[in-house]
Amino acid sequence: MKLLCALLVFVASASAVKNYGGYQVLRVVPQDMEQLQRLHDLYNLLEDTVDFWKEPTRLNQPVDIMIGPNLVKDVKLELSRRDLDFSIYVEDVQTNINNERCTDCVNAKAGFNYNIYHTADEISQWVTDMATDYSIVTEINIGKSHEGRDIKAIKISSGGSKRVIYIQGGIHAREWISPATMMYMANEIVTNYGVDPAVTDMVDNYDWYIVPSLNVDGYAYSWTNDRMWRKNRQPAFSLPSCVGTDLNRNYPYKWGGIGASPNPCSETFYGDAPLSGRETSVVHKWLQRFSGNIALFIDFHNYSQLWLYPWGYTHDKDIRQPHKDLQHALAIKATDALKVPYGTEYFVGMSGPDMYPAAGASEDYGYATLRVSYSYIVELRDEGNYGFLIPESLIEPSGIETFEALKVLGNDPLPKGPPIPVV
Structure with missing residues (x-):
């Protein structure tokens, strides 16, 4: 009761401009099924009021919990009461926020600096400038966000009628490395077209549509508030x-199921209805024009270094999913290439059973609603040193290694597999 009362006081006193001084992130690693169940119980108790950076998923996988300064003592006592050992993974979140930006991130490329994070307005202008500077790039305005911002994409195409590869970033506002990596990779494509044969083939094989920041309002808010x-x-x-x-x-696919909250104050609130979010509604309507012609769908997030495919809405690995062997094999090829520059290891598996179930998520939507045989959700760097607060010095390594994976995908014929079931 004391813990729950403290949680309610914390929520009521949250200020408009957030300072994370004194916030800690605790890490718990379940060693057996009993500990994992206790963590699930704790998650069900606290998930609407504290921030689980990593949810309980499977044995020996870290669970990271961000806690405000007036709750740290109570949560630590609750963990101890449940015989759950923990370590302090982040001593002070505000310190990590302060250290995220760097003063000596040199731009190795002319013009736009790809080694720093950019505001929502700067990303919007980048889309316009790319279309102005490169003949193979077209600016696409998908529609308006809830607050009236343009949701923009770039189309990279050498002309003709080709199948589509669609990738998006920034669906979760705080995951800044995602839009930064999208822009880095887009620049690699357009500047190396006609120079690098592998990149030239990528563009000659497919039309590329890249949305660097889907959640433009949330992203802007993460900069200002x-x-x-x-x-x-x-x-x-x-x-x-x-x-x-x-x-x-x-x-819309399996909306309202496991891993999504009906509580509007929850971090995982599933919305008032399927596609009730302005941004998901807009992009869904726009994607309908490519019906049956999308070869690959990827939604880039961070963190955890995971390359995941459907199903995401369930724990059950045995539910029919006839493309999983094809999806797994292609993901292995992609992550093997990704590993080459820096040795970065990615886990490949099914989203729900191997990470955690999340009904109404993008990888299932791409697969079951858009009928894309190869639909993925990718969790970029890192595995836990920085979490969501990846330093700017690591933008370029993230872009370089992920682009190696993208080159593999863009040079694969991506054949259609068996008919996609609606489960």
């Missing part, structure tokens, strides 16, 4: 005092 903001900025119809839908729980 709350660095750790996750959701969009749309008040819940059912409870307007709670702002934001988790857009990666708002897709």
Whole structure:
């Protein structure tokens, strides 16, 4: 009771401009099924009021919990009461936020600096400038966000009628490395077209549509008000005092199921209805024009270094999914290439059973709704040293290694597999 009362006081006193001084991230690694179950119970108790950076998933996989300064003592006592050993993974979150930006990140490329994080307005301008500077690039305005910002994409094409590769970043606002990596890879494609045969083939094989920042309102808010903001900025119809839908729980396939919350104040609130989020609704309508012609769908997140394929809505690995062997084999090829520059290891597996179930998420939407045989969700760097707060000095390594994976995908024929079931 003491813990729950403290949680309610914490929520009520949250300020408009967030400072994370005194916030800690605790790490718990379940060693057996009993500990994992205790962590699940704790997650069910606390998930609407503290921030689980990593949820309980499987044995020997870290669970990371960010806790405000007035709750740290109570949560530590609760963990001890449940016989769950923990370590302090981040001593002070604000210190990590302060250290995220660097003063000596030299730009190795002319013009736009790909080695620093950019604001929402700067990313929007980057899309326009890319279309102006390169003949193979077209600016696409998908539609408006809840707050009226343009949701932009770039199309990279050498002309003609080709199958489509669609990749998106920034669906969760605080995951800054995702838009930064999208822009880095897009620049690698356009500047190396006609120079690098592998890159030239990528563009000659497919039309590329890249959305660097889907959740533009949330991303802007993470710069101006709350660095750790996750959701969009749309008040819940059912409870307007709670702002934001988790857009990666708002897709229509299996909406409202396990791993998504009906609580509008939760970080994983699934929205008032399928596609009730302005941004998911807009991009869904726009993607319908490519019906049956999308060869590959990837949604880039961070963190954990995971390359995951459907199903994501369930724990059950045995539910019919006839493309999983094809998806797994292609992901292995991609992550093997990704490993070459820096030795970065990625886990490849099914999203729900191997990470955690999240109904209404993008990889299942791409697979079951858009009928894309190769649909993935990718968790970029890192495995835990920085979490969501990847330093700017690591943007370029993330871009370089992930682009190696992208080259593999763009030079694969991506054949269609068996008919996609609706489960």
